[in-house]
Amino acid sequence: MELKIRKKERLNAGWRFQKGNLSGAHRSSFDDSDWRRLNVPHDWSIEEPFDKDMPFGSMQGYLPRWTVGWYRKHFTVDAGDRGKRVVIQFDGVHHNSEVWLNGHFIGKRPYGYVSFQYDLTPYLSYERENVLAVKVDNTVMPSDRWYSGSGIYRNVWLIAADPLHVAQWGTAIFAKNISKDEATLSIRTAVHNQYRQSKTCTVVTEILDDTGAVLGEVTSAATVEAEETREVDQCFRLEKPELWSPDRPKLYAAKTILYCDGRPVDDYVTPFGVRDIQLDPREGLSINGTPTKLKGVCIHHDLGCLGAAFYLHAMKRRLRVLKGMGCNAIRFAHNPMAPELLDLCDQMGFLVVNEAFDKWKSLYYEELFDEWWKEDLSATVLRDRNHPCVLMWSVGNEVEEQGQPAMLQRLKMLTDYCRELDPTRPVTCALEPHNSPPRLRDAPVEDKVEHTKKIAEHVDVLGLNYQEQWYESYRKAMPHMLIVGTETFPFYRGRGNRVKGFEPVNPWFDVEKHDYVVGQFVWVGIDYLGEAHDPWKGWPFGLVDTCGFRKPISYLHQSFWSDEPFVQMAVFDADREESCPAWKQHWKSPPFSSHWTFPHLEGKMLRMVTFTNCESVELKVNGESYGEKRLADFSDRMIVWHLPYSPGTVKAIGKKDGRVLCAHELKTAGRPARLAMKADRTRIAADGYDLVHVEVAVTDAEGITVPSAECEICFRVEGEGEMIGVDNGNLSSDEPYKGERRRTYLGRCLAVVRSTSRAGDIRLTATSGPLTESVTIKSEAGAEKTAHV
Numbered sequence: 001m002e003l004k005i006r007k008k009e010r011l012n013a014g015w016r017f018q019k020g021n022l023s024g025a026h027r028s029s030f031d032d033s034d035w036r037r038l039n040v041p042h043d044w045s046i047e048e049p050f051d052k053d054m055p056f057g058s059m060q061g062y063l064p065r066w067t068v069g070w071y072r073k074h075f076t077v078d079a080g081d082r083g084k085r086v087v088i089q090f091d092g093v094h095h096n097s098e099v100w101l102n103g104h105f106i107g108k109r110p111y112g113y114v115s116f117q118y119d120l121t122p123y124l125s126y127e128r129e130n131v132l133a134v135k136v137d138n139t140v141m142p143s144d145r146w147y148s149g150s151g152i153y154r155n156v157w158l159i160a161a162d163p164l165h166v167a168q169w170g171t172a173i174f175a176k177n178i179s180k181d182e183a184t185l186s187i188r189t190a191v192h193n194q195y196r197q198s199k200t201c202t203v204v205t206e207i208l209d210d211t212g213a214v215l216g217e218v219t220s221a222a223t224v225e226a227e228e229t230r231e232v233d234q235c236f237r238l239e240k241p242e243l244w245s246p247d248r249p250k251l252y253a254a255k256t257i258l259y260c261d262g263r264p265v266d267d268y269v270t271p272f273g274v275r276d277i278q279l280d281p282r283e284g285l286s287i288n289g290t291p292t293k294l295k296g297v298c299i300h301h302d303l304g305c306l307g308a309a310f311y312l313h314a315m316k317r318r319l320r321v322l323k324g325m326g327c328n329a330i331r332f333a334h335n336p337m338a339p340e341l342l343d344l345c346d347q348m349g350f351l352v353v354n355e356a357f358d359k360w361k362s363l364y365y366e367e368l369f370d371e372w373w374k375e376d377l378s379a380t381v382l383r384d385r386n387h388p389c390v391l392m393w394s395v396g397n398e399v400e401e402q403g404q405p406a407m408l409q410r411l412k413m414l415t416d417y418c419r420e421l422d423p424t425r426p427v428t429c430a431l432e433p434h435n436s437p438p439r440l441r442d443a444p445v446e447d448k449v450e451h452t453k454k455i456a457e458h459v460d461v462l463g464l465n466y467q468e469q470w471y472e473s474y475r476k477a478m479p480h481m482l483i484v485g486t487e488t489f490p491f492y493r494g495r496g497n498r499v500k501g502f503e504p505v506n507p508w509f510d511v512e513k514h515d516y517v518v519g520q521f522v523w524v525g526i527d528y529l530g531e532a533h534d535p536w537k538g539w540p541f542g543l544v545d546t547c548g549f550r551k552p553i554s555y556l557h558q559s560f561w562s563d564e565p566f567v568q569m570a571v572f573d574a575d576r577e578e579s580c581p582a583w584k585q586h587w588k589s590p591p592f593s594s595h596w597t598f599p600h601l602e603g604k605m606l607r608m609v610t611f612t613n614c615e616s617v618e619l620k621v622n623g624e625s626y627g628e629k630r631l632a633d634f635s636d637r638m639i640v641w642h643l644p645y646s647p648g649t650v651k652a653i654g655k656k657d658g659r660v661l662c663a664h665e666l667k668t669a670g671r672p673a674r675l676a677m678k679a680d681r682t683r684i685a686a687d688g689y690d691l692v693h694v695e696v697a698v699t700d701a702e703g704i705t706v707p708s709a710e711c712e713i714c715f716r717v718e719g720e721g722e723m724i725g726v727d728n729g730n731l732s733s734d735e736p737y738k739g740e741r742r743r744t745y746l747g748r749c750l751a752v753v754r755s756t757s758r759a760g761d762i763r764l765t766a767t768s769g770p771l772t773e774s775v776t777i778k779s780e781a782g783a784e785k786t787a788h789v
Contacts, residue, residue: 005257005267007081007160011073011088012040013688013757015152019044021068026100028131032072039688040156043149044069045138046307046725047738050537056142061529061537063307066141069151071134079126081160085194086124087168088132089117091339092154094308095364096137102130110368112148113301113335114379117159117168143364146300147530147538149308154338162265163194164201166256167229169382171270173254174424178241178276178288185236185274189256193224200224202259203232209242210251243288244273244388246328249349251388273346273388279426279461281480285518293511294351294391294519295561296329297322297543298487300528301337304546305725305737305752307529310338313691314752317680318548319348322525325543325554326561331486331521334358334397334430336380345389352387353428353463353486353521355394356380360410362400377414381421392425392461393418394486398432403451411458426460430486431467445470445497449477456481461518468510469494469501475516485511485520490543490553491589500586504636508560522557523587527731533581535732540578541587545729547750548693552592555611559637565661567612567654570594578732595707595746596666601645608641614654614661622648628655669747670700672709675766675773686720686759686779694751694775696766698744705747711768715740715751720779721762725752755779 016035024030050062077086090097095112098105104123109116124130138150170190177184185207193199201224206217216236224230242250251273258266278286285292303314315338322330330345331353345352356377360369368376377395384390395414401407415427431452440451448470456462456478464474465487474483488507495501511517527546529538538546543554552570559566576591598606610617610629617639618628629639647668654662676697684690698709717723717740725737728745735742742749753764759781765774 011156011158016072019069025070026133028102040152041309042151043153043307043309045150058532059142061147069136073132084160086120086160087117089157091115093152098135100133111376114376153308154310164199165266166268167192173272175274183238183241183274187234189232190229192229198225204257206255208253241274244275246349272386284515294329296521297525298331298333298521298523299525302529305727311691312340325558342387351391352389354390358397360399385422393427395429397430403454415458428459428461428463430463432465445473466499468507483517487523488520490522538731540731547727547729552594553589559611559613567652567664569652572607596650597669598645606645610639610652612654615656618653620651667704669704669706672698672706673701675771677773677775679775683778684755686755686781688757690755692753692777696749698747707747709747712743714767716765718763720756720758720760721753724754
């Protein structure tokens with residue numbers, strides 16, 4: 001929704017960048033004429049070649065980042081904005097950023113995951129060019145256990161508003177007394193007065209539906225003293241509310257307009273949703289009266305070949321994949337995410353566990369915690385509290401000294417402050433038994449229970465990582481507590497006193513079994529960079545790879561989570577078995593392949609599995625039926641078949657009461673004959689930020705992907721676009737993510753192209769030896785413009 005009074009514009013284009021700790025780069029007179037020109041979001045680490053010898057390299061995916069980077073932006077300000085307060089908003093800079101305007105220091109922010117603003121007004125020039133300088137110091141080792149990226153990796157905004165204005169994140173809208181007939185909206189607006197004298201204003205809040213129609217308004221008068229902020233409370237009766245839920249994510253907006261001396265001086269828009277969430281100790285979670293389980297995954301913030309640089313469409317594409325498998329919840333691991341991700345979760349119907357921190361007193365944040373925790377936690381909660389997708393806050397993950405007095409004191413401090421900022425949502429902290437004192441690692445479950453009870457006193461929901469086998473013991477000792485599996489293994493379950501028991505019983509079954517277990521978050525939904533082991537550059541055990549291609553194991557979770565009838569085949573493929581350190585084995589799944597091309601196994605027995613939510617499945621090979629099997633006969637919900645491999649066609653048919661509901665077919669691939677290209681969009685915005693993803697597959701003459709094809713694909717972009725990433729989903733590859741070449745993996749790879757600021761056609765051509773193919777995308781001025789706001 002466009003603002004008519006306040007100005008808010010993206011300040012992403014035309015930055016100058018240089019690596020190195022350059023003396024004097026903060027001064028406006030500094031000569032940056034030979035610096036690299038680029039647009040932000042930008043991550044300089046993803047542009048580098050892999051370095052196996054770098055210190056702490058496995059944490060960062062062997063991508064160098066231990067350096068300082070400088071960004072400088074030359075810009076002018078409209079003379080008509082003279083007298084306004086002009087601020088710069090960074091949605092994320094990783095990390096330890098310092099900012100100067102025209103040589104004047106205006107602020108620093110060490111934590112790389114929070115959004116923050118600075119007031120530029122005192123040092124702003126309206127007569128000449130302004131120079132904004134940002135120093136990013138990424139030399140501290142290590143900062144995170146996963147790939148963090150480096151630089152101004154989220155959006156930057158320039159905002160001009162009247163000195164009397166709505167404060168940053170200054171609205172709080174909570175619904176109560178919700179019924180089908182009405183809901184009461186409690187609206188709190190923080191009005192900030194930067195005039196030198198008090199101001200009397202009128203605060204008008206309009207409530208709008210998702211079409212922009214005004215449903216009503218409420219008006220209040222307020223006097224705000226000079227250089228002070230006053231909170232104005234309002235109440236609105238919303239009739240016949242359309243409730244937000246994961247299945248029907250209905251949104252409203254509150255438009256706040258400030259009037260002073262009879263004229264409008266500021267406007268501010270706050271999207272929100274109305275939903276009735278209940279957490280009952282006996283019945284679990286319900287949303288709008290409907291019992292609900294969290295069918296969730298954890299995700300880190302990187303976007304594969306794009307690194308940490310945030311692109312709205314890239315994230316939206318990933319969320320669509322998760323939604324397609326029935327996922328309805330996401331846990332942010334382990335830091336605040338880009339604000340646009342929250343918008344997407346609102347719009348697409350994902351519930352969110354919004355996590356502020358990983359560790360408290362280790363790694364980079366150890367030196368920051370005491371000074372910065374309150375400001376960083378405040379930035380997280382105040383920015384995100386109006387999003388209906390946010391189900392609960394998490395104040396930490398696998399933190400140090402669990403259950404010890406110092407940890408309990410910090411936990412209480414953090415959870416109390418969360419409730420002070422937002423009294424409407426529960427607070428949790430993700431607990432993991434390996435971070436308990438050593439004596440508890442192999443201690444009886446009774447000791448674990450007593451230990452956990454101390455922590456449970458300070459949280460509203462017990463967040464447990466990898467502890468399904470102890471749920472019943474915890475519940476018996478704490479019958480008032482609800483449990484959520486904040487991290488769960490994707491396939492195996494623990495057993496007895498062992499976290500890693502290698503039981504092929506999925507942790508989801510513990511969620512289904514107990515009403516007091518409100519859901520799970522699989523580690524992880526999408527492969528991520530960092531937390532690696534050689535030769536891998538990242539975590540390869542997710543449900544989806546870094547290209548956004550689904551892995552076979554994701555269909556097992558779809559069979560748990562989705563009501564839409566489906567069936568999917570996979571073959572147990574010993575050739576896909578990959579080695580990894582012993583401590584990571586429990587995150588693996590059986591080696592599955594999703595194809596029917598095994599020339600070296602002709603005439604030999606194969607073991608196949610069908611994932612389905614249907615009552616039964618019939619299997620046919622080259623038209624010959626291998627019978628029908630009932631899902632209920634397989635306790636792990638994977639129907640297993642043994643059959644001799646024969647090239648041709650295999651077909652699985654999902655049925656209920658003998659009626660065909662769905663089918664899945666695989667065909668044996670022949671020799672590589674052509675390249676198939678599939679763009680996920682036909683038109684994008686000519687704004688220098690919008691993206692198109694183009695999947696490339698090596699296929700036979702009939703269009704069947706050849707899984708054994710490992711061909712180098714050379715790309716060429718013509719027209720108004722530029723290549724910004726190439727990938728194939730294989731985290732053991734040493735190929736760089738930047739450039740115009742990529743080998744296929746399992747017959748596929750991915751190219752990501754960004755628009756320029758000029759409208760026109762973008763033509764992407766892929767070539768491999770004699771094979772070539774092209775696809776054309778239109779880049780249009782104004783196309784999907786609203787998607788970026």
